Amino acid sequence: MNRKRLTLALSLLLLAAVPLAGSAYYTELVTKVMILAIFAMSLDLLVGYTGLVSLGHAASYGIGAYTLALAAPRYDPASLWVTLAEAVLAAGLASLAVGFFVVRVKGVYFLMVTLAFAQMFHFLFHDTDLGRGSDGISISFRPDASVRGFTPFDLGNSVHAYYFVLVVLLLTYAFLRLLLRSPLGHALRGIKSNEHRMQSLGFPVLRYKLASFTIAGALGGLAGYLSAAQFGFVNPELFGWHQSGNVLLMLILGGLGSLTGGVAGAFVFVAMQELFQALTIHWQLPFGLAIILLVVFLPGGLASLPARLRPPRPEGPFHV
Amino acid sequence: MSEPLLATRALTKRFGGLTANSAVSLDLRKGQVHALLGPNGAGKSTLINLLSGDLPVSSGRILYRDRDITRLGPHQRSRLGIGRSYQKTNIFGPFTAYENCRLAAQSRQPRPWRIFSDAQAVPAVRRAAEAALEAAGLAAVADQPAASLSHGAQRQLEIAMVLATAPEVLLLDEPLAGMGADEAHRMVELLQKLGPDHAMLLVEHDMDAVFAVADVITVMVNGQVLESGPPAQIRASPAVRQAYLGDDDGPPGAEGGAAARPAGSGGRSA
Structure with missing residues (x-):
């Protein structure tokens, strides 16, 4: 436990120090990774803790991103706090509506209907005037963080943006930790372990699953919002199944059901992408191979690494 | 006699062409241990699944305190106070025994x-x-962790989880199955202790246990109630002996009960 805390503290220090290196490229790259980490953690609540494997989580990401694009005035910066709240709310409400239908099915069917709903959103924004087509929308001004004339930071400054995203990442982590500690969190784990028994013990399982789906969606919307704020641009690909597949891969690489695993997975995923892109234009080949090898030889993900490296204790909790 | 807590009226369950339960009517009363006997395939577990809501009924009604609960889902029935245990251990393997009960x-x-x-x-x-x-x-x-417990302890945990929900009605599906002698003895004591405060439906093949705790025994054959009554009546019933034990070599439990074997073995005549 202590070693775990130490690792966490060191990683946090390291993260906090990134902008000090002075490379705008890496500052922005790690900002992007942290946004993906928030996205991966939001999916972990669904997949790692509730046992619902979604292939449509990008829908919430896209809705969060498009909320900023559509809510922002054309010739003025939007208010960060107002549009952020709107994005989280919009993604949460959309997830509530979609969840109402999808939590009724299980396993591979859940996978398929979540994928189908995400594709519907993709086409909604791709083929109607709502999302202004496949070209997407440019956001001319970054959201303004001012509150009554006071401006605590400027998202146009990449270092400011970096620390803002870092704080949101930490808040998301803390929120999910609290949630998992609560009766709701324990019930979700119970549903993942044995849904049938949860039902027979008196838990309204569908309602709990819907709560998980909605919260995961709201946080996915948060990540999508941050991405739109960082890149100043949205397009329908944000809803694409690639996006859903990638975040699921990050989670699997990092380890399901540990929150920090999702964060580690996001880093490894982007790091490998960068590495192989620098080496070859056919980067997807070694990238795919590396993912296969990681999954085969480290099935529990990066989060299981510390337990594997530690020598087995002579007296585990399994012995009397 | 007290009003029944849980009652069935002409309860019927069909699986395609097979009628697993046919017009079963019985009453469970508080303070009464109601044992359900019958050979394998008699429809005992099906009846428990109908009562708990795990299976939808084909026809007939289930009443809880005179309220029709036939269409309620399992979690709603559980919340009313109907708790059930499973014949096949159904626990949260990765969680500790404590967390299993805490969650319940x-x-x-x-x-x-x-x-x-x-x-x-x-x-x-x-x-x-x-x-x-x-x-x-x-x-x-x-x-x-529950998964690391012995089979007998997992069976005990199965019951403990039901108790942790503080139910009024207990539907116990073979609580003694696979238990060692000591564990079984303790479980029988527990059932005796629970009897006065609960309405209990007990499906159990261990005749010693059944005759030790039951106030009422219902014998089912081929999905139908053959006979229902106090243990002495069931013990003496020629119909039960005929249909259930397949011989007339004496009533179940009559020779100290030790010779009684799991039902469905086609009798115990030498």
């Missing part, structure tokens, strides 16, 4: 949506979980 007790917590409270810090839930473990004789292994 949590289902009775009034405000489950307060997401910033600590699930482990609710005194009433903790007490209910500890009491259930204690009653089932599992206090010593409370912190072990």
Whole structure:
């Protein structure tokens, strides 16, 4: 436990120090990774803790991103706090509506209907005037963080943006930790372990699953919002199944059901992408191979690494 | 006699062409242990699944305190106070025995949506979980993962989880199955202790246990009720002997019960 805390503290220090290196490229790259980490953690609540494997989580990401694009005035910066709240709310409400239908099915069917709903959103924004087509929308001004004339930071400054995203990442982590500690969190784990028994013990399982789906969606919307704020641009690909597949891969690489695993997975995923892109234009080949090898030889993900490296204790909790 | 807590009226369950339960009517009363006997395939487990809501009924009605609950889902029936255990152990393997019971007790917590409270810090839930473990004789292994417990202890946990939800009606599907002699003895004592405060439906093949705890026995054959009555009546019934035991070599449990074997073995004549 202590070693775990130490690792966490060191990683946090390291993260906090990134902008000090002075490379705008890496500052922005790690900002992007942290946004993906928030996205991966939001999916972990669904997949790692509730046992619902979604292939449509990008829908919430896209809705969060498009909320900023559509809510922002054309010739003025939007208010960060107002549009952020709107994005989280919009993604949460959309997830509530979609969840109402999808939590009724299980396993591979859940996978398929979540994928189908995400594709519907993709086409909604791709083929109607709502999302202004496949070209997407440019956001001319970054959201303004001012509150009554006071401006605590400027998202146009990449270092400011970096620390803002870092704080949101930490808040998301803390929120999910609290949630998992609560009766709701324990019930979700119970549903993942044995849904049938949860039902027979008196838990309204569908309602709990819907709560998980909605919260995961709201946080996915948060990540999508941050991405739109960082890149100043949205397009329908944000809803694409690639996006859903990638975040699921990050989670699997990092380890399901540990929150920090999702964060580690996001880093490894982007790091490998960068590495192989620098080496070859056919980067997807070694990238795919590396993912296969990681999954085969480290099935529990990066989060299981510390337990594997530690020598087995002579007296585990399994012995009397 | 007290009003029945849980009652069935002409309850019928068909699986395609097979009628697993045919017009079953019985009453479960508080303070009464109602044992269900019958050979394998008689429809005992099906009846429990119908009562708990795990299976939808084909026709007939289920009444709880005179309220029709035939269409209610399993979690709604559980919340009314109908608790069931499973013949095939159905627990949360990765969680500790304590967490299995704590989760069961949590289902009775009034405000489950307060997401910033600590699930482990609710005194009433903790007490209910500890009491259930204690009653089932599992206090010593409370912190072990359920999957690592012995088969007998997992069977005890199965019951402890039901008790942690503080039900009025207990539907127990072969609670003694696979238990060693000591564990079985303790379980029979527990069932005797639970009898006065609960309405209990007990499906069990262990004749000693059944005759030790039952106040009423219903014998089922081919999905139908053959006979229902106090143990002495069932013991003396020629129809039961004929249909269920397949011989007339004496009533079940008559020779101290030791010779009685699991039902469905086609009798015990030499």
